[in-house]
Amino acid sequence: MxxxxxxxxxxxxxxxxxxxxxxxxxxxxxxxxxxxxxxxxxxxxxxxxxxxxxxxxxxxxxxxxxxxxxxxxxxxxxxxxxxxxxxxxxxxxxxxxxxxxxxxxxxxxxxxxxxxxxxxxxxxxxxxxxxxxxxxxxxxxxxxxxxxxxxxxxxxxxxxxxxxxxxxxxxxxxxxxxxxxxxxxxxxTPSPIGADGLPALGERAAADRVSYRIPDLNDPAVKARYAGKRTAVIGSGASAFTALATLARLAKDTEDTHSVWVLRRGISGSTFGGGSADQLPARGALGLAAKAAVDDGHATAVTGFRTTALERDGERIVLVAEDGRRLDAVDEVIVLTGxxxxxxxxxxxxxxxxxxxxxxxxxxxxxxxxxxxxxxxxxxxxxxxxxxxxxxxxxxxxxxxxxxxxxxxxxxxxxxxxxxxxxxxxxxxxRVELTLPETGVCGGAGLFDDPQADEATRAEDGGGCCAAPATVQIGSGDPASSTGGC
CATH class of the missing domain: 3.50.50.60 (FAD/NAD(P)-binding domain)
Incomplete structure (x- = not known):
């Protein structure tokens, strides 16, 4: 049988x-x-x-x-x-x-x-x-x-x-x-945009402009969706790093392609993960690639921004934060919040x-x-x-x-x-039969989203700059917004 x-x-x-x-x-x-x-x-x-x-x-x-x-x-x-x-x-x-x-x-x-x-x-x-x-x-x-x-x-x-x-x-x-x-x-079941864990106001209505996945630029239709466009990438983990690096490669070949990296927290020495110290080298490289995207001017980082609403501006989308800040309109939104x-x-x-x-x-x-x-x-x-x-x-x-x-x-x-x-x-x-590699780009909610905690982290590790909340530039090259190099 x-x-x-x-x-x-x-x-x-x-x-x-x-x-x-x-x-x-x-x-x-x-x-x-x-x-x-x-x-x-x-x-x-x-x-x-x-x-x-x-x-x-x-x-x-x-x-x-x-x-x-x-x-x-x-x-x-x-x-x-x-x-x-x-x-x-x-x-x-x-x-x-x-x-x-x-x-x-x-x-x-x-x-x-x-x-x-x-x-x-x-x-x-x-x-x-x-x-x-x-x-x-x-x-x-x-x-x-x-x-x-x-x-x-x-x-x-x-x-x-x-x-x-x-x-x-x-x-x-x-x-x-x-x-x-x-x-x-x-x-x-991807998490929504809202910093409170719920969909942001207007998130469902803007479904035609919102994606919860890393774009596949090998697909001509997907590539056309982001080429020459201004895209908000929301998230701070490995998936967000990958999306930023992917869009940065597209920006090198296609004029006017730019990413706005939206973080709920500030930028500290740990923002980009383990880097060269990561025991999983490719994992560390993800964070370094995201940092390069910002350093090279292909992405602008917006920190301390907790999205509460998406508003239509014609065919474009305006992100609105809990504190009332409004970002310049974007064409697309990629949500990678877990x-x-x-x-x-x-x-x-x-x-x-x-x-x-x-x-x-x-x-x-x-x-x-x-x-x-x-x-x-x-x-x-x-x-x-x-x-x-x-x-x-x-x-x-x-x-x-x-x-x-x-x-x-x-x-x-x-x-x-x-x-x-x-x-x-x-x-x-x-019985335990496993040894894991250390460090990495894993982040999450809770304390990781606390701008004050990030300030403490910066003080402890002696690195980083650009206090949250702010629109920051790491390096140079973004003609739209620059507050100095870190």
Missing amino acids: SMLTNIESSVMLTAQAIDKHRYKTRGALVNASTAALPTVVIGAGPVGLAAAAHLTARGLTPLVLEAGTSAGAAVREWGHVRLFSTWAELVDPAAEKLLAPTGWVKPDGAAYPTGGDWAKLYLQPLADALGDTVRYDATVTGVSRLGRDRIVDADRDTQPFTVHVTHADGREERLLAAAVIDASGTWS LRPDLSFLAELRLDLDERLQAPTGLAPLIDPNQHSCGTVYPHGASELSHPEQDLYLAGMKSYGRAPTFLAMTGYEQVRSIAAALAGDREAAD
Whole structure:
């Protein structure tokens, strides 16, 4: 019998059949038939597929549900962007073992792939190796306990999970699962422009002029959209750095192309990340490229600007700050203010989430962007990711909630530990098997957005200039606005 047939026969078990068989394990009543059910993994991205590989290695049956039409669907949407991690840091060990018998050739570990490379050369082959355990065009719309909403206590832990799925053809399906690993990421829910976390006034109405993605200038239509235009780039992390560098390259070839870099905080010695000191050199280079864009006059930085409204000026957009300042009109707006988790389809489950980051409470202190960069996040696993709902885990980017300090290596370590925990190997689940590179360009909200905190940082590091709030110029070359070099 094929693995797919086993899964299909398992998920078709009725509630009556499940209630007939129970036994004790790990100190709790669990349905005997639940042991035959798959572990549902939501999302066929890097972490979801790694979870499936680790589950397979443990003798457990994964069932990966992917809303897209192929593996790494979200990664493919930013396929033109080059990662700041090398191939050596982007291939999960269990996945590599699973791929080895297929004749897969591991890419050069020292090379930096694009998102498209990652999907084509690793994620899709991995999904293919997993075979029928990966299902596409399957959007998870809800997860609960069979016959139990979030209010009901009675026999809750004895019931399997019920996973509601909608397929591309509109067909609805209910699957049963022994455990659920939600690795669906945060790509589908970018944060809005408003500094209060809500859409700025007029943001929705200006949707034709607002993008939440790094532009792909290999696409002629996208290139035409920004060439010769004035574009506001809102954000202070790696994505904003990449957008600024991308538009700076366009500016070198196309007259009148200019970026306005809008920051909620001021500019300090840490604004541009780890630079040459970063243990991930390509990550440090992102910040240096953004600085060069400003130094060379291709971008103007506006600091201490918390956007509250977008107003139309004919076909152009005027950004308005909370303090009443108005920027000169721009043609386009690129919003790169972070991502956030979609928790809507988990509403009937009992989650223990940090009230600020929307990350598991056991994990939140370890990833708080007010205290940590990517490299100072402690390795963590099933214990930190657990919830009151037994055998439910958020993994990968989704587990970080609104924190931007995630690395693929961290996600691989998470699912290694989760798979061990689900297999009953607590020693392996608690063991740390990861060392992260230090420093980096990870930033975030909270203290990172506090202009006064940035002033303190400048005093401590002895560098930087140009007090916030102000429109500043680092270097020279912008005829529109210059307050002197730093």
